[in-house]
Amino acid sequence: MMPFTRVAIIGLGLIGSSLARGIRASMPTVRVTGHDMDPAVRDAARRLDLCDDMTDHAGAAVSDADLVLLCVPVGAIGAVAAEIAPDVPADAVVSDVGSSKAGVLAAMQAALPGRAIVPAHPVAGTENSGPEAGFATLFKGRWCILTPPEGADPLAVERVAAFWRRLGADVELMDAAHHDLVLAVTSHLPHLIAYTIVGTASDLEDVTRSEVIKFSAGGFRDFTRIAASDPTMWRDVFLANREAVLEMLQRFTEDLTQLQRAIRWGDGDMLFDHFTKTRAVRRSIIEQGQDDAAPDFGRHHA
Amino acid sequence: MMPFTRVAIIGLGLIGSSLARGIRASMPTVRVTGHDMDPAVRDAARRLDLCDDMTDHAGAAVSDADLVLLCVPVGAIGAVAAEIAPDVPADAVVSDVGSSKAGVLAAMQAALPGRAIVPAHPVAGTENSGPEAGFATLFKGRWCILTPPEGADPLAVERVAAFWRRLGADVELMDAAHHDLVLAVTSHLPHLIAYTIVGTASDLEDVTRSEVIKFSAGGFRDFTRIAASDPTMWRDVFLANREAVLEMLQRFTEDLTQLQRAIRWGDGDMLFDHFTKTRAVRRSIIEQGQDDAAPDFGRHHA
Numbered sequence: 022m023m024p025f026t027r028v029a030i031i032g033l034g035l036i037g038s039s040l041a042r043g044i045r046a047s048m049p050t051v052r053v054t055g056h057d058m059d060p061a062v063r064d065a066a067r068r069l070d071l072c073d074d075m076t077d078h079a080g081a082a083v084s085d086a087d088l089v090l091l092c093v094p095v096g097a098i099g100a101v102a103a104e105i106a107p108d109v110p111a112d113a114v115v116s117d118v119g120s121s122k123a124g125v126l127a128a129m130q131a132a133l134p135g136r137a138i139v140p141a142h143p144v145a146g147t148e149n150s151g152p153e154a155g156f157a158t159l160f161k162g163r164w165c166i167l168t169p170p171e172g173a174d175p176l177a178v179e180r181v182a183a184f185w186r187r188l189g190a191d192v193e194l195m196d197a198a199h200h201d202l203v204l205a206v207t208s209h210l211p212h213l214i215a216y217t218i219v220g221t222a223s224d225l226e227d228v229t230r231s232e233v234i235k236f237s238a239g240g241f242r243d244f245t246r247i248a249a250s251d252p253t254m255w256r257d258v259f260l261a262n263r264e265a266v267l268e269m270l271q272r273f274t275e276d277l278t279q280l281q282r283a284i285r286w287g288d289g290d291m292l293f294d295h296f297t298k299t300r301a302v303r304r305s306i307i308e309q310g311q312d313d314a315a316p317d318f319g320r321h322h323a
Numbered sequence: 324m325m326p327f328t329r330v331a332i333i334g335l336g337l338i339g340s341s342l343a344r345g346i347r348a349s350m351p352t353v354r355v356t357g358h359d360m361d362p363a364v365r366d367a368a369r370r371l372d373l374c375d376d377m378t379d380h381a382g383a384a385v386s387d388a389d390l391v392l393l394c395v396p397v398g399a400i401g402a403v404a405a406e407i408a409p410d411v412p413a414d415a416v417v418s419d420v421g422s423s424k425a426g427v428l429a430a431m432q433a434a435l436p437g438r439a440i441v442p443a444h445p446v447a448g449t450e451n452s453g454p455e456a457g458f459a460t461l462f463k464g465r466w467c468i469l470t471p472p473e474g475a476d477p478l479a480v481e482r483v484a485a486f487w488r489r490l491g492a493d494v495e496l497m498d499a500a501h502h503d504l505v506l507a508v509t510s511h512l513p514h515l516i517a518y519t520i521v522g523t524a525s526d527l528e529d530v531t532r533s534e535v536i537k538f539s540a541g542g543f544r545d546f547t548r549i550a551a552s553d554p555t556m557w558r559d560v561f562l563a564n565r566e567a568v569l570e571m572l573q574r575f576t577e578d579l580t581q582l583q584r585a586i587r588w589g590d591g592d593m594l595f596d597h598f599t600k601t602r603a604v605r606r607s608i609i610e611q612g613q614d615d616a617a618p619d620f621g622r623h624h625a
Contacts, residue, residue, distance in 0.1 A: 096591075120541075144538050144540050144541045145540060146541075147618035147619040148605070148618060148619070149618045154618070156624065158624045159624065161624065163540055164537055164538055164540070166538070193537070199529075202529055202530055203530050203534050203535075203538055204538065204541055206523070206524050206527065206530055206535060206543070207524070207534075207535055207538040207539050207541045207542065207543040208538070208541025208542045208543065209541075209542075210520065210523075211520060211541070211542035211543045211545065211546055212542050213579075213582060213586075214516055214520060214546075214579070215542070215545075216582070216597060216598055216601055217575060217578050217579045217582055218512065218513060218516060218575055219601040219604050219605075220578055220597055220600065220601055221508070221512075221571070221574050221575045221578045222508050222509070222604070223600070223601070223604055224578075225508065225574065227501075227504055228504055228505050228508055230604075230607075232505050232509075233505075233508060233509055233604070234604070234607045234608050234611055234613065235466055235495070235611065235613065236446050236466055236468070236505055236506065236509040236510070237509050237608050237613050237614070238446050238447060238465055238466070238613055238614070239422075239446045239506055239509045239510025239511075239513070240509065240510045240511075240513035240514050240517070240549050241508070241509040241510065241513045242608050242613055242614045243513065243517075243545055243546075243548065243549060244513055244516075244545075245601070245604050245605040245608055245614070246545065246605065246614075246619070246620060247542050247545060248598075248601040248602070248604070248605065249601065249602045249604075249605035249606075250598075252594075252595050252598035252599045252602070253595065255594070255598050256591050256594040256595045256598060257591075259586045259594055260586070260589055260591055260594075263586055263587070263589070266586060267583065267586060267587060269523070270579075270583055272523050272527070273519060273520055273523045274576075274579070276519050276522055276523045276526075277515075277516070277519045277572075277576070280515060280518065280519055281569065281572055284515075284561045284562070284565055284568060284569060285565070285569060287562055287565070289398075289558050289559075289562055292554075292557070292558040292561055292562075293554050293555065293558045295518060295522055296518055296550075296552075296554035296557050296558060297554045298522065298525070299518055299521040299522055299525070299547070299550040299551065300550070300551045300554070302521050302524070302525055302532075302535075302536070302547050302550070302551075303450070303521075303547040303548065303550065303551035304551075305532075305536045306536050306539050306544050306547055309536055309537065311536065311537065311539050311540055311544055312539070312540070312544045312547070312548075312622075313622050313623055316449035316450060316451045316456070317449040317450070317548070318548060318620040318621070318622055319620070319621060319622060319623060320614075320615050320620055320621055321615055321621060322458065322460045322461065322463065
């Protein structure tokens with residue numbers, strides 16, 4: 022039995038459009054209704070035939086749904102939840118896909134009092150954005166973290182978990198605050214660092230931007246991928262998860278200072294020991310199927 | 324006509340073994356003699372049939388060569404150059420593949436006075452190490468930077484350039500000091516940052532290492548690839564290119580502090596503007612063929 026039969030997707034960017042495609046592929050009897058606040062995205066979604074129905078108003082998309090998925094930047098979730106509140110059926114479950122969870126949960130609870138709310142975060146994506154960028158297998162083999170509030174209906178939680186498993190994801194339950202700490206280190210800090218170094222490299226006097234681009238295969242190009250992610254989404258993540266990001270950044274800065282000192286004083290043993298330890302982390306990630314075992318991410322070599 | 328006919332490769336790790344394979348593939352009439360100071364690597368090289376001849380002593384490998392390639396960590400180049408000096412034929416060209424160049428050039432000049440020295444740095448690699456990790460196409464479409472000293476024989480430089488072009492590389496000439504500044508930002512700083520963040524993430528109290536690995540697809544896993552690079556090679560690079568690395572690190576830290584302040588004070592406009600600019604750099608890298616155009620580095624998605 023399908024966990025849900027009528028799904029509304031609000032926001033049809035990379036994640037929303039991948040959900041629409043994934044539902045069609047793995048739950049073909051489920052009816053999907055879509056909406057995006059941007060008319061150009063709605064046009065693209067119609068052209069790509071992403072959903073069974075597209076509506077011009079958010080409320081109309083949700084009025085018959087048993088699952089409502091808010092796939093908008095985290096800073097917009099409160100406003101969108103308030104907009105659809107009068108039209109959300111009493112027995113519908115409301116969820117989202119935001120990268121930070123404590124603030125999102127509070128915003129949804131404020132806008133939708135008494136409703137079944139089960140926030141979700143699929144830890145998956147690419148550097149591309151928009152309805153064209155999505156694909157049905159985006160969530161396969163990836164983790165989706167659910168952060169239901171205390172006292173959430175266990176059946177609603179189990180139905181949302183079953184929905185994500187059908188899309189190929191593994192599901193983990195977590196407290197929203199702990200989620201925000203974990204993702205601050207596995208996602209938000211890496212993005213901040215990547216955005217920083219790409220900015221630093223583009224803005225030097227002694228090394229031209231053309232040289233940076235030409236010789237980027239020395240390592241720099243790896244960072245440019247996540248620094249090409251959606252600016253609105255990431256602005257919102259950093260504003261929403263400020264405390265945890267600043268805490269992790271503080272740790273990072275301390276560790277960087279220690280390595281900087283080792284370089285300045287020529288402490289080769291300290292550098293060697295540090296560089297040896299970090300190898301093991303990569304091995305574990307590959308063993309657990311969270312990255313490609315092929316060298317260089319499986320990049321094509323001529 | 325082949326630029327060289329008898330090539331000696333000292334050091335048969337990722338780069339040395341890729342050179343041996345690349346020469347066999349693209350210059351099959353060239354005779355390759357190999358040596359590695361590690362007997363286990365020599366055994367592996369013999370088993371893999373990487374070279375036409377393998378010698379147990381470095382001097383024996385170079386005594387008949389017209390091109391000598393030192394493919395050892397940059398900290399070892401001076402000692403290896405001194406070891407082979409008595410056996411290097413007077414008309415041989417000596418080159419290397421080190422990631423920093425000013426120190427390497429000085430070390431080779433001191434050990435091999437009066438010889439034709441044309442240092443080289445192929446900006447190519449993977450996170451894997453050792454003779455098994457090499458492959459013939461590693462240098463295809465990548466840049467190889469030559470940093471000949473002032474007064475170098477133009478014919479020797481042109482022969483080394485022709486050699487790299489036959490392996491599929493594009494060749495650029497550069498002053499050694501400028502090379503070290505450019506690579507500090509496109510390669511050394513990215514590695515230092517990646518080594519740091521992987522260390523930071525493995526060493527937290529509130530987030531377990533198992534959580535870091537599980538949810539690494541949020542961005543962190545990208546950093547673990549280059550943080551899995553060879554520890555000896557990278558220790559030597561940071562010690563050899565200390566000044567340029569510390570200079571670039573200072574720029575990076577300033578920029579990171581600025582973004583940190585924007586997060587702390589909730590300056591969304593500043594974050595959005597920064598995140599928008601960095602997108603363009605990725606586009607240029609792809610346009611110039613220095614990275615895969617496929618999303619997510621072309622990683623396999625289920």
